[in-house]
Amino acid sequence: MIDVLYFAWVRERIGLPRERVDSQAATVRDLVAELSAREDRYAAAFADLASLRVALDQDLADFDAPLAGVREVAFFPPMTGG
């Protein structure tokens, strides 16, 4: 089981801040494909990966990163702090 977190407009589009996902996905990209296949709201949120960022266990990663051993995946738009 992986904890999947969503922030900002990704959270709004999917309609929840976090969920537990039972997934055998090997990479982030595979997880995105699994989620996108679920429902339109996921497919809409993940339509353009270039406009998204991903963090694995609270460190920025890329979409080809492996998920082995990862407990927490977060998807969000580019950050706008400061």
Add this chain to the structure above:
Amino acid sequence: MRVAVQTDPFDLGAEAAGFAAAAAGAGAVVTFTGIVRPTDTGALQAMEIEHYPGMTERAIAAMMDQARARWGLIDALVIHRHGRLALGEPIMMVATAAAHRAAAFEAAEFLMDYLKSRAPFWKKEITDAGADWVAAREADEDALTRWQAS
């Protein structure tokens, strides 16, 4: 070094004075404050800032470690608010203390550039026309390259 991620307002003057007083041996203290400003489109009613608890503190601490090592900082401070903020309210502040001003200025700019694009905060502007997430600017991403190149 201190990182504070909070909803409460902070007292810029008191924070700056306390930081400077505690930075023994520093010849230069630089502070920067970011403030909620009017938007280009529509009258801003408020700004809402969302963040990723846990990752935020961790990402900022990593930036501060990098800055300390690179510029030999004596101390650094980052305070960043989240939640709902009104026009004119301080959003965040950075303070750096070093032996000389070049290091303090550069380290503060480095921290600002990284906070903008690498700390997990997201701003939403609430205006008369509705609510919109602030889009990341390409210029902000480009600003990071100068720190990587040198």
